[in-house]
Amino acid sequence: MSDRVVLAYSGGLDTSVAIRWIREKYGLDVIALTVDVAGDRDLVATRQKALKVGAVKALVVDAKETFVNHFLFPALQGDAVYQGSYPLATALSRPLMAKVLVDVALEEGASAVAHGCTGKGNDQVRFDVGVAALAPHLRVIAPAREWGMTREDTIAYAQKHDIPIPVTSASPYSIDENLWGRSVECGVLEDPWVEPPEDVFVWTRSPEGAPDEPCYVELGFERGIPTSLDGRQLDGVSLIQQLNELAGTHGVGRVDHVEDRLVGIKSREIYEAPAATALLIAHQALQGMTLSKEQLRFKQKVAGEYAALIYDGLWFSSLHQDLAAYVQSSQRYVTGTVRLKLYKGSCRVVGRKSPYSLYRRELATYEEGDAFDQSASPGFIHIWGLSAKVQAQVQPPREATE
Ligand code: ARG
Secondary structure, three states: OOEEEEEEEOHHHHHHHHHHHHHHOOOOOOOOEEEOOOOOOOHHHHHHHHHHOOOOEEEEOOOOOHHHHHHHHHHHHHHOEOOOOOHHHHHHHHHHHHHHHHHHHHHHHHOOOEEEOOOOOOOOHHHHHHHHHOOOOEEOHHHHOOOOOHHHHHHHHHHOOOOOOHHHHOOOOEEEEOOOOOEEEEEHOOOOOOOOOHHHOOOOOOOOOOOOOOOEEEHHHOOEEEEEEOOOOOHHHHHHHHHHHHHHHHOOOOEEEEEEEOOOOEEEEEEHHHHHHHHHHHHHHHHHOOOHHHHHHHHHHHHHHHHHHHHHHOOHHHHHHHHHHHHHOOOOOOOOOEEEEEOOOOEEEEEEEOOOOOOOOOHOOOOOOOOOOOHHHHHHHHHHHHHHHHHHHHHHOOOOOO
């Protein structure tokens, strides 16, 4: 038996060509592994294609539940959004794929794993670092980073070796999809001044084409994890799928972002993330009601760090364990329901309630039943402003206009 490599196989052109190319270049038997984190494709056909193209074995692993419970929901609890825009769909899937690749490689006695990433993106980093952290003895082969073929060369190679060219290869865009969102780049999108044409979007209707009637949706959370939609208890995968459909119909979740890749490139990316957008907005609203001012302020800093480490491929790191522990702890009372109004691309919070709400009507009200002691305010302000007053006397502040 010759030595084996486990390849993360999407069924697309590059990874199909990679099966053949690895065999030729490295003389290794290729085991194709498709990790299902989206649930929207016929993976039986993908498996068969891998075998047809020359894989010695083709496996499909349904990782949707693990993806949701161990990656997406913790990221949601952590409010992880990269550079304020990108909910990290692609970035979150890579460490899980790296983990499944490693597990299968160990089971199959393979000496290497492989992926289809190029040498310019973040995904290569996420795979390589993930594998290095989990199984440092495994070698990583990245054909698309090594072969130096242009898109035309790859198509020619496929034609020469009778590798079917998927219809999606005709698409001018490079696309990655999973439950948390859809990432699209290339083609006309490479000009950041050009408005994304409508054919970029598949999960979301245009705000102009969305229904004229708004839609209300109620999301129930327990300890920061969404557990119900409009009062119906749902498992995480179904909840995300249904919310993608609903929010997408109302044009919610389109993102146009010029982002900073880890490898130093600014890149323009279009995302569609209807469920992620709605859940992140709702979760933050619930935290606004159940966390203290200090918790909110600190958590926001953690959120930035958490998003950066996910983006930068450091999921399997000690810092991640530490931050995740904090995030978990912070969610003890983030339980309740948020009502959202979806309307022509907008997603607004219009109601929230929680058994642990820190909002007190009797403190906030300007009407009958006010329990706030206004007579205590001058004393509080006297002490609070003391240092500012002293400093202003000794070191007069500059005029604002100076
Ligand atoms: N820029 C995103 C990231 O680094 C998405 C990358 C994958 N996008 C794609 N169209 N293939 O996570």
